[in-house]
Amino acid sequence: MKADILLGLQWGDEGKGKIVDVLTPKYDVIARFQGGPNAGHTLEFNGIKHVLHTIPSGIFHDTTVNVIGNGVVIDPVILKREIDALRKLGVDVKKRLLVSRRAHLILPTHCLLDKASEAAKGKEKIGSTLKGIGPTYMDKTGRNGLRVGDIDLPDFREKYNKLVAKHRDLLRFLNADTDPAEFEAAWFEGIETLRELTRIDSEHFVNDMLRNGKTVLAEGAQGSMLDIDFGTYPFVTSSNTMAAGACTGLGIAPSRIGNVIGIFKAYCTRVGSGPFPTELLDETGERMREEGREFGSTTGRPRRCGWLDLPALRYAITINGVTELMMMKADVLSIFDTIRVCTHYRVNGQLTDRLPYDINGVTIEPVYTDLKGWNCDLTGLTQPEDMPHELIEYIGFVERETGVPVHVVSVGPDRVQTLMRSAVWA
Numbered sequence: 001m002k003a004d005i006l007l008g009l010q011w012g013d014e015g016k017g018k019i020v021d022v023l024t025p026k027y028d029v030i031a032r033f034q035g036g037p038n039a040g041h042t043l044e045f046n047g048i049k050h051v052l053h054t055i056p057s058g059i060f061h062d063t064t065v066n067v068i069g070n071g072v073v074i075d076p077v078i079l080k081r082e083i084d085a086l087r088k089l090g091v092d093v094k095k096r097l098l099v100s101r102r103a104h105l106i107l108p109t110h111c112l113l114d115k116a117s118e119a120a121k122g123k124e125k126i127g128s129t130l131k132g133i134g135p136t137y138m139d140k141t142g143r144n145g146l147r148v149g150d151i152d153l154p155d156f157r158e159k160y161n162k163l164v165a166k167h168r169d170l171l172r173f174l175n176a177d178t179d180p181a182e183f184e185a186a187w188f189e190g191i192e193t194l195r196e197l198t199r200i201d202s203e204h205f206v207n208d209m210l211r212n213g214k215t216v217l218a219e220g221a222q223g224s225m226l227d228i229d230f231g232t233y234p235f236v237t238s239s240n241t242m243a244a245g246a247c248t249g250l251g252i253a254p255s256r257i258g259n260v261i262g263i264f265k266a267y268c269t270r271v272g273s274g275p276f277p278t279e280l281l282d283e284t285g286e287r288m289r290e291e292g293r294e295f296g297s298t299t300g301r302p303r304r305c306g307w308l309d310l311p312a313l314r315y316a317i318t319i320n321g322v323t324e325l326m327m328m329k330a331d332v333l334s335i336f337d338t339i340r341v342c343t344h345y346r347v348n349g350q351l352t353d354r355l356p357y358d359i360n361g362v363t364i365e366p367v368y369t370d371l372k373g374w375n376c377d378l379t380g381l382t383q384p385e386d387m388p389h390e391l392i393e394y395i396g397f398v399e400r401e402t403g404v405p406v407h408v409v410s411v412g413p414d415r416v417q418t419l420m421r422s423a424v425w426a
């Protein structure tokens with residue numbers, strides 16, 4: 001078998017959690033491959049709304065194994081909190097969750113460093129979720145990091161102390177709070193919870209599963225425009241959020257990748273700083289935020305809103321090799337008579353349909369095509385045949401502009417508010 005990948009094509013929060021939960025019955029394994037608790041993946045069903053940060057979004061199905069892959073960074077405190085919350089809902093996490101020994105650990109001092117680094121940047125701050133993501137990946141690539149497998153070593157505490165001492169030097173240099181003592185007890189409690197989980201060599205596990213004909217879905221976090229290499233650098237996260245990240249973050253060879261499912265909102269949002277060509281700073285943007293309840297799942301920050309950006313979407317489709325699209329939150333656009341879609345940019349007077357190298361310093365003027373809105377409630381729909389023709393035209397426009405079919409349309413946050421346009425998913 002080949003592993004499928006599902007990932008966000010915009011600036012994160014496309015609705016990955018919801019869709020992974022919906023698709024889970026089709027898969028034997030759901031595996032996270034990058035990012036960490038900067039992610040907030042929301043699921044809704046039977047009146048339950050749940051937000052996951054580190055745990056894959058297949059955890060609510062008892063027939064599926066969930067894997068936290070080597071490319072993920074784990075904060076044991078947040079992981080424990082997630083596990084406790086799931087246990088309260090009756091989910092047997094211990095049975096359904098496996099954790100890679102190679103995944104790196106987020107220390108309390110990584111979070112202090114994240115805060116100090118953002119404070120030092122002042123007005124140029126990234127708008128990080130402050131979960132310690134950047135500093136942890138820096139220690140990983142700097143070859144200083146602590147890994148899940150290290151918790152079994154007799155000198156784990158010494159290794160921890162050594163890394164903390166290094167961090168304290170850095171924190172002093174940044175004139176920041178250097179003392180992680182108040183967070184340490186909770187952190188080591190989290191380590192104990194981690195000890196209770198099954199820790200595995202996930203690269204062997206995932207490849208064995210594929211070899212044995214099992215189906216695997218790799219669940220992305222963040223979105224392509226936040227990718228460390230291809231996002232709007234430096235306003236990005238610190239991992240490869242793109243399809244290639246699933247190869248390095250799980251140990252799957254490129255030849256073992258099957259479908260790449262790209263998900264996008266019918267409009268755009270971004271949380272944190274950085275360029276956003278189609279951002280609406282007016283009342284229209286405000287209405288979109290209210291209607292879409294666009295407030296961060298991890299930090300509660302208001303998300304910036306704007307129209308669909310096709311040059312950015314096409315770019316994301318290209319770098320990921322997307323084979324099919326899923327369009328989320330179509331219901332949110334029901335309030336607009338006219339829906340705008342950015343097809344090109346004007347950069348320094350020149351018309352282009354390509355994302356420029358650096359969109360930070362330059363003024364990008366979006367060029368829009370206006371489409372007629374559908375102006376009706378979509379949230380009760382269950383069959384694609386019942387979609388209003390204006391929505392079908394909107395989808396057709398996106399398909400023509402991107403060259404990729406839209407197989408699923410989401411019309412509300414609940415599992416059941418999902419329209420399957422392809423026999424594959426029906």
Ligand code: GDP
Pocket residue numbers: 008012013014015016017018039040041042043044292296297328329330331332410411412413414
């Ligand atoms: P993720 O990070 O990609 O998993 O997305 P988030 O969970 O951070 O943000 C998506 C938000 O939109 C969540 O609050 C979801 O419950 C909600 N959502 C998902 N799909 C839809 C949809 O089709 N319509 C509406 N109105 N909300 C949706």
Ligand code: IMO
Pocket residue numbers: 008011012013014038039040041126127128129130131133134220221222223226235236237238271272273297
């Ligand atoms: P999910 O998986 C939206 C953004 C932050 C900030 C930048 C860097 O829920 O889609 P970091 O904490 O990684 O140092 O932040 O990336 N960001 C996200 N935005 N959704 C996410 O995850 C995000 N994870 C990070 O807001 O701009």
Ligand code: MG
Pocket residue numbers: 012013014039040041042297298
């Ligand atoms: Mg999110």
